[in-house]
Each structure stands twice: as C-alpha cells, then as structure tokens.
Amino acid sequence: MSHSGVGRAGPGRGFTSAPRAASATFSQELIDRILGDTDKDTLKSCALVARSFRTTSQKLIFSDLTILPPGCDSIPALQRLANLLSASPHLALHVRTLRLVQPSFYAPCVWMQSDILPVILPLFTHLASLRISIYNWDFFHSDCEQAIHTLITQSQLSSIELEEARFQTNVKLLAFLQCYPASLQFASLRHVYTHRSNLNDAFIEFDPLHLTSLHIDSHASAPYHWAMRAVDPKHLRDLQTDAQKSTLKFVQRLLDGAVHVETYHISLRDSFFNRQTTNLRSMPSLRTFELSVELEWAEIHKAQGRYNPLNDVTRTLTTAPQTVEHLILNLQIRHSDDWGRFLDYPLRDHPLEGLGERRPALRDVVVRIVLRHEPPALQQGIQYLKQLFHRLENRGMLTAVIIHPAAGQ
Known part of the structure; x- marks a missing residue:
C-alpha cells in the first residue's frame, strides 16, 4: 500500500506537522484606548489598516470638525467635504463638535456665500457642541444663515459658543438666540455686537432655558436682554459677565437671581x-x-x-x-x-x-x-x-x- 507524503504526526512517525504561525490578538477596548491617544494624521492611516481600527479611527477623526479652518477657505475644500459625506453619510454622525470659522477677520469667506453649506449642515444630527466664530453675519447667504438656525433648532445641543460676531440689528441677533434648544446647558457670547443698539423693536418671545453655565462678554445690551428673558438664573452654577455702564443694570439683575x-x-x-x-x-x-x-x-x-x-x-x-x-x-x-x-x-x-x-x-x-x-x-x-x-x-x-x-x- 502506498502512502502519500503528508500525514498526521503521531508516535513512531518520522515527520511532524508544521507549527502554526503565532498570532497576537488584542481586545477592541485596548485598541480603542491606543487609538484615543493618537493624532489625527496617524488615525487616517490607522483607518486603512484593519476593520477593527476603522470605526474607532473614523469616530475620532470626525468627532471635532471645523468649517473651514484658515488656509482652507475655498469652494473645492468645501465641495470635497460635501462629496465625502455624500458617499459616507455615517461619518457625519460621528461629529460631536462643529466649528464654523471665518478665517479672514474682515473679508467675507467664500463658503459663507456658497449653497454647499445648507446641504451639509442637516447631516450633523448627533451634535453636542457648536462653536461659531463669524465676524460679520451680513456676509452670509440667506440660505446659509437659515441652515444654521435650523441646525440649532432641531438639535439636542448641550453647548453653543458665539464669538467675535457682528450683527446688523438687535432683532437679527435675538432671532439667532431664539433658536437655542431646551437641551442647552452652556451658552457663551464673547465679543458679540450689533450695529444698532435700540431694543425698542426687539419684542421676541423666548423659550425658557435651564442653563448651568453662562458666559457673556459684550458691549451690546442685546445678549443681556436675551438672558433676562430666556435664562432662569436659579439654575446657573457657573457665571461670567463683564460690568460696564451700558450693561451694569442687566448684570445686577442676573446676580440678584443667581443664588446657586x-x-x-x-x-x-x-x-x-x-x-x-x-x-x-x-x-x-x-x-x-x-x-x-x-x-x-x-x-x-x-x-x-x-x-x-x-x-x-x-x-x-x-x-x-x-x-x-x-x-x-x-x-x-x-x-x-x-x-x-x-x-x-x-x-x-x-x-x-x-x-x-x-x-x-x-x-x-x-x-x-x-x-x-x-x-x-x-x-x-x-x-x-x-x-x-x-x-x-x-x-x-x-x-x-x-x-x-x-x-x-
């Protein structure tokens, strides 16, 4: 009887099976912890290494998104982002912090005039934090501004920061603040101004907000006007204000109610x-x-x-x-x-x-x-x-x- 040249190893046999290559496996928890301490450039490479790396890497890469950082103020850059989110809409669900930035302090941004932003913003349905650094809101295309309002109104945001903002009228600023959702816990208005300071025509109703933290640093009285009508000071635990002639009476009213x-x-x-x-x-x-x-x-x-x-x-x-x-x-x-x-x-x-x-x-x-x-x-x-x-x-x-x-x- 003939025998093939390959068989099972056993007692008395003249050959043994080849040893299997050793393979190291790591728990997903350990992989996630390692990736959590990795910079974004490296994470982009990690996302291509293995399936166990991909989801966590993508979450970390897209957890904090800026539109558009200095040096990237171009329609092609915005279009590439739109194309990416269109092809992989699940990536938008990873975005927890969104920043809208006007890189040039005085000149209008091209993305502020584009119809691409209104297409992108509705995709960010899992936002927790929104930070807007827009110097002149008059540069906005009306559809862009409305898209920001809609994003805020329909979200479950816990934090909104508005800084270095110039609005043409108090009504325009207060209409923006009117969008703040009931889920909000922290609101910051730093260096927010309006070209017209008369509040006589600013009769806007606000839903009550139970903020735990409020920061207002503004020469304009409109942010304080909003705080008086929308924010219950008894829920505040952290407060930051300025105090000057034009805002002192509003600040004092906040302090009188900020018992906690x-x-x-x-x-x-x-x-x-x-x-x-x-x-x-x-x-x-x-x-x-x-x-x-x-x-x-x-x-x-x-x-x-x-x-x-x-x-x-x-x-x-x-x-x-x-x-x-x-x-x-x-x-x-x-x-x-x-x-x-x-x-x-x-x-x-x-x-x-x-x-x-x-x-x-x-x-x-x-x-x-x-x-x-x-x-x-x-x-x-x-x-x-x-x-x-x-x-x-x-x-x-x-x-x-x-x-x-x-x-x-």
Missing part, C-alpha cells in the same frame, strides 16, 4: 467712569470668585485717582459673601510705561492690602499680572505682589504669576 452660582468671573471695564459697582450679596453659594480689570494709569491720572480700578476691585470684593474660598485677580497692564507706575503704588495705601484678615474663609489667592509688552524686570513684579499680600504669602496661600502673552507664558 458657585463660580463667578467678572470683568470690570471703564468702571472708573462709573461710581456704581456690582453687588454680590445675593450669591450665598459662591465659592470661586475671579475678577479681571485693566489698568491704564493715564485714565486714573485723568480722574485724579477717584475711579482707580483697584478701588473698584475692592468695592466689588466687599460685597462678595464670606463663603468665597478661592479668589483670582487678573490685572492687565495696557501700556509698558504703566508697569513702573503700578510698582510705585504705595503698599500701605493699597486697596487690596489686608485682604486675608477680612476673609477668613479664603483658602488661596491667585494674582495674575498680564503684560502686553516686555517689562524690564518681571521678578520685581512678583516680589511686589508678595509684599502686598505678605500675610497670605506667609500662610502659603498666595500664587503670584506674571503672564506675557507675546512670549507664550
């Missing part, structure tokens, strides 16, 4: 032209209090020291409840020459001297000096702050920082 706010950041602007200050006595839950003020000594000198912003800081602090545990002071020096004048301010007459004794609940104080120009001696400022708050320094409660934005510090 735990973190509050206020920016004092042109306050030395206004003898009124904000009152924080209706905020018994306040734990972290941050104040930002710009020091321009030419204005202080003009007012003969009567409206020194540091005095305004002190008056505002006086109204804060004794529950404050963490205090942050941001002092911005506008001109390089003002640095020396700041350091010459007599310590014994300084309005912030003795802060620790007046607030026994304080756990820590952070003082940040923000300088736009390189001063001759940064460490001199650190030492000045330590002397000013020497009791806090001795108790290990003070952190003094010099920040020079141009140097990236």
Whole structure:
C-alpha cells in the first residue's frame, strides 16, 4: 500500500506537522484606548489598516470638525467635504463638535456665500457642541444663515459658543438666540455686537432655558436682554459677565437671581467712569470668585485717582459673601510705561492690602499680572505682589504669576 507524503504526526512517525504561525490578538477596548491617544494624521492611516481600527479611527477623526479652518477657505475644500459625506453619510454622525470659522477677520469667506453649506449642515444630527466664530453675519447667504438656525433648532445641543460676531440689528441677533434648544446647558457670547443698539423693536418671545453655565462678554445690551428673558438664573452654577455702564443694570439683575452660582468671573471695564459697582450679596453659594480689570494709569491720572480700578476691585470684593474660598485677580497692564507706575503704588495705601484678615474663609489667592509688552524686570513684579499680600504669602496661600502673552507664558 502506498502512502502519500503528508500525514498526521503521531508516535513512531518520522515527520511532524508544521507549527502554526503565532498570532497576537488584542481586545477592541485596548485598541480603542491606543487609538484615543493618537493624532489625527496617524488615525487616517490607522483607518486603512484593519476593520477593527476603522470605526474607532473614523469616530475620532470626525468627532471635532471645523468649517473651514484658515488656509482652507475655498469652494473645492468645501465641495470635497460635501462629496465625502455624500458617499459616507455615517461619518457625519460621528461629529460631536462643529466649528464654523471665518478665517479672514474682515473679508467675507467664500463658503459663507456658497449653497454647499445648507446641504451639509442637516447631516450633523448627533451634535453636542457648536462653536461659531463669524465676524460679520451680513456676509452670509440667506440660505446659509437659515441652515444654521435650523441646525440649532432641531438639535439636542448641550453647548453653543458665539464669538467675535457682528450683527446688523438687535432683532437679527435675538432671532439667532431664539433658536437655542431646551437641551442647552452652556451658552457663551464673547465679543458679540450689533450695529444698532435700540431694543425698542426687539419684542421676541423666548423659550425658557435651564442653563448651568453662562458666559457673556459684550458691549451690546442685546445678549443681556436675551438672558433676562430666556435664562432662569436659579439654575446657573457657573457665571461670567463683564460690568460696564451700558450693561451694569442687566448684570445686577442676573446676580440678584443667581443664588446657586458657585463660580463667578467678572470683568470690570471703564468702571472708573462709573461710581456704581456690582453687588454680590445675593450669591450665598459662591465659592470661586475671579475678577479681571485693566489698568491704564493715564485714565486714573485723568480722574485724579477717584475711579482707580483697584478701588473698584475692592468695592466689588466687599460685597462678595464670606463663603468665597478661592479668589483670582487678573490685572492687565495696557501700556509698558504703566508697569513702573503700578510698582510705585504705595503698599500701605493699597486697596487690596489686608485682604486675608477680612476673609477668613479664603483658602488661596491667585494674582495674575498680564503684560502686553516686555517689562524690564518681571521678578520685581512678583516680589511686589508678595509684599502686598505678605500675610497670605506667609500662610502659603498666595500664587503670584506674571503672564506675557507675546512670549507664550
């Protein structure tokens, strides 16, 4: 009987089967964790490696999408995105954060005039966060603007940020804010303005919003007008506002109702032209209090020291409840020459001297000096702050920082 040359290995046999190549397998959870720490360029390659890599890589690549970043402001770039989402519509479902950006600050973007955007936006049905940085809304094609309104109205967004925005009228801005969904938890309006400030014709109804966090930094009164009518301050836990002549009464109305706010950041602007200050006595839950003020000594000198912003800081602090545990002071020096004048301010007459004794609940104080120009001696400022708050320094409660934005510090 003849035998073939291949058979099973066994006792007494003169040959054995070839060993199988060893293969390593990893759990999908481990693969996902590794991909989660990978940059987007590498993720694009990973998406082509294996099926177990593809879905997670695509989710991470498209989780945060920008239309259109600087250098990509072109119809072909937008069209390529439209083509990709048309061929693979499931990719749009991965987008959680969407950013609409006007790369050129003053010039109109080509995509703002295109009919492609209204086709793309309805695909993003799983959005959680929307950030819009559009300087001039008058450049928008009407269909584009309406598509943004529809996207917001029909979404379940939890966060909307609107920044560097210019609207022709208050009615136009308020019509945009009217779209905010009931699901919203965080709303931010930074540097939002209107060309016309008259609110007499802005009778727009708003659905109530139960925000937990609200940031408003605007010279215009329309954002505060919206907040008064749409936002229930009793639900807020985090609040940030400015305080200036045109908005002070609106800010105070917010503060009076913000009884559960735990973190509050206020920016004092042109306050030395206004003898009124904000009152924080209706905020018994306040734990972290941050104040930002710009020091321009030419204005202080003009007012003969009567409206020194540091005095305004002190008056505002006086109204804060004794529950404050963490205090942050941001002092911005506008001109390089003002640095020396700041350091010459007599310590014994300084309005912030003795802060620790007046607030026994304080756990820590952070003082940040923000300088736009390189001063001759940064460490001199650190030492000045330590002397000013020497009791806090001795108790290990003070952190003094010099920040020079141009140097990236």
